Amino acid sequence: MPSGPLAFHELMAVLGVGDLHPGGRQATTFLLAELARHGSRRVLEVGAGMGLTTERMARSGLDVTAIEPNPILRRLLEERVRVPAHATPFEAFEDGEGRYDAVLAEGVLYKLGPESSAAKVRRLLRPGGILAFVDMLWTPAAKPDVVAFLHDQTRAVFGIPMAPRQVVTWEEWKTVLRRLGFSEVVTRAIDPAASPAERRSRRARIALGLISHPELVPLFLSYRSYRRIPWAPPGWLESFTSVWQRSA
Numbered sequence: 001m002p003s004g005p006l007a008f009h010e011l012m013a014v015l016g017v018g019d020l021h022p023g024g025r026q027a028t029t030f031l032l033a034e035l036a037r038h039g040s041r042r043v044l045e046v047g048a049g050m051g052l053t054t055e056r057m058a059r060s061g062l063d064v065t066a067i068e069p070n071p072i073l074r075r076l077l078e079e080r081v082r083v084p085a086h087a088t089p090f091e092a093f094e095d096g097e098g099r100y101d102a103v104l105a106e107g108v109l110y111k112l113g114p115e116s117s118a119a120k121v122r123r124l125l126r127p128g129g130i131l132a133f134v135d136m137l138w139t140p141a142a143k144p145d146v147v148a149f150l151h152d153q154t155r156a157v158f159g160i161p162m163a164p165r166q167v168v169t170w171e172e173w174k175t176v177l178r179r180l181g182f183s184e185v186v187t188r189a190i191d192p193a194a195s196p197a198e199r200r201s202r203r204a205r206i207a208l209g210l211i212s213h214p215e216l217v218p219l220f221l222s223y224r225s226y227r228r229i230p231w232a233p234p235g236w237l238e239s240f241t242s243v244w245q246r247s248a
Contacts, residue, residue, distance in 0.1 A: 005219060006072070006159075006216070006219060007158060007159020007160055008158040008159055008160065008223050009049070009070075009073070009158075009159070009160055010070065010072045010073065010159065011216060011219060011220060011223065012206075013049065013050040013072065013073050013076050014072070014076075014209065014213065014216070015205065015206050015209025015210065015213065015216070015220070016205045016206075016208065016209045017202055017205050017206055017209065018049055018050045018051075018052040019052055019053075019194070019198070020049075020107065021106040021107030021108075021134055021135075022107060022134055022135065022136045022190060022192035022239035022241075023134055023190040023191065023192060023194075023239065023241055024193075024194030024195065024198050025194070025195070025198050026190075026194075026195055026198070027106070027134045027190060027241045028052075028053050028056070028106060028134075030188070030241055031104060031106070031132040031133075031134065031241060031243070032053070032056060032057065032060070034130070034132055034185070034186065034243045035057075035062070035102050035104070035130070035132060036060070038101075038102070038130050038245075039101070040062070040101040040102035040129075040130065041062060041063055041101050042062075042063045042065075042099065042100050042101045042102075043057055043062050043063065043064050043065070043100060043101065043102045043103070043104055044064075044065050044067070044095075044099075044100045044102070044103045044104070044124060045057070045064055045065065045066045045067065045103075045104045045105075046067050046090045046103060046104065046105040046108050046109070047067065047068065047090070047105060047106070047107070047108030048066035048067060048068045048073075048077055048085060049068060049070075049073050049077065049106075050073050050076040050077055050080065051066065051068075051073075051076065051077030051078075051080040051081050051085075052080075053104070053106060054066045054077060054080070054081050054083075054085075055080050055081050057104075058081055058083070064081075064083075065086070065095070065100075066081075066083070066085040066086065067085065067086045067088065067089075067090055067093055068085045068086070068087070069087055069088065069089045071087070074087060090108070090112065090117075090120065091112065091116065091120070093120075095124060097123050097124070098123075098124070098125065098126040098127065098129075099124060099126070100124050100125055100126065100129060101125075101126060101129050101130070102125070102129055102130045102131070102132060103121045103124060103125060103129070103130075103131050103132070103133075104132050104133070105131075105132075105133040105134075105135075106133065106134050107134060107135060107136070108133075108135075109133055109135055110135045110136060110137060110163060110164050110168070111161065111164070113164065113166075113168065114168065114172055114173045114176040114177070115176055118131075118173075118176050118177050118180050118182070119180060121246075122180050122181065122182070122246055125246045126246075127246060127247065127248040128245060128246060128248055129245070129246050130185065130243055130244065130245050130246070131177075131182065131243070131244045131245075131246070132242075132243045133241070133242060134190070134239070134240065134241040134242070135239065135240065136162070136163055136192055136237055136238070136239045137163065137164065137168055137169055137170050137173070137237070137238060137239075137240070138163055138164065138167045138168060138169055138236060138237060139169060139235060139236055139237065139238050140167070140169055140171075141233075141235050141236055142167045142232075142236040142237075143167075144166065144167050147163070147164075147165065147166065147167050147236075148165050148166070150162065150163070150231055150232060151163065151164065151165040152165070153231075154231060157226050158223065158226070162231060162232070163232070163237060170238065170240055177244050181246060181247040182244040182245060182246055182247070183244065183245050183247065184242070184243075184244055185243040185244060185245050186242070186243050187240055187241070187242040187243075188240065188241050188242070189238060189239070189240055190239050190240065190241050191239070192237075192239040206220070
């Protein structure tokens with residue numbers, strides 16, 4: 001455990017809770033089905049977290065390369081799948097050009113932006129390879145100055161921002177991907193909340209985790225109170241799960 005307070009996503013991972021990205025497990029299931037439909041075998045997972053999706057892919061026989069810069073999450077991932085993960089951030093990660101059949105990212109790319117992310121993904125994918133991702137982005141209704149404030153505030157409170165610091169929209173992502181030679185396979189707008197069944201399961205895991213780590217109860221209660229705050233006005237955020245194919 002680190003000497004300082006755990007960030008929200010670190011705390012949840014220590015308590016045994018993952019799939020915190022928009023749409024939760026259902027979004028992951030959708031993306032993994034798309035990987036299977038396209039016959040993807042060699043997959044680069046960006047921001048693999050505690051390794052839940054990594055484990056699912058490994059169990060399906062996929063050859064997974066996981067990137068997770070956070071040391072707490074990386075340790076939990078490596079304990080789960082018994083395979084080393086790359087500590088290098090995606091921005092600095094280098095591997096053979098055209099090496100991967102698919103790049104998977106769940107609630108990660110919004111922090112990096114479309115231009116650099118899409119260009120990097122294109123270099124790493126083989127021709128015909130796919131980018132499969134889920135994210136939360138701003139809508140055109142969002143105000144730039146307020147967006148920057150909310151980004152900074154949520155990062156200060158939770159240790160991770162809720163959305164980009166600029167008003168990056170889904171339309172902007174689509175424009176960049178098409179310009180870089182990607183074609184849209186499927187996109188679905190999703191409810192960012194987990195399903196009722198997943199929420200019940202999550203509550204049970206939190207309870208068990210807090211029994212094992214009672215010293216984390218005050219921090220958990222603090223985060224829970226902050227999560228009840230409606231940080232962004234209605235209509236300012238939207239979530240998508242999407243699959244794009246690199247041109248030949």
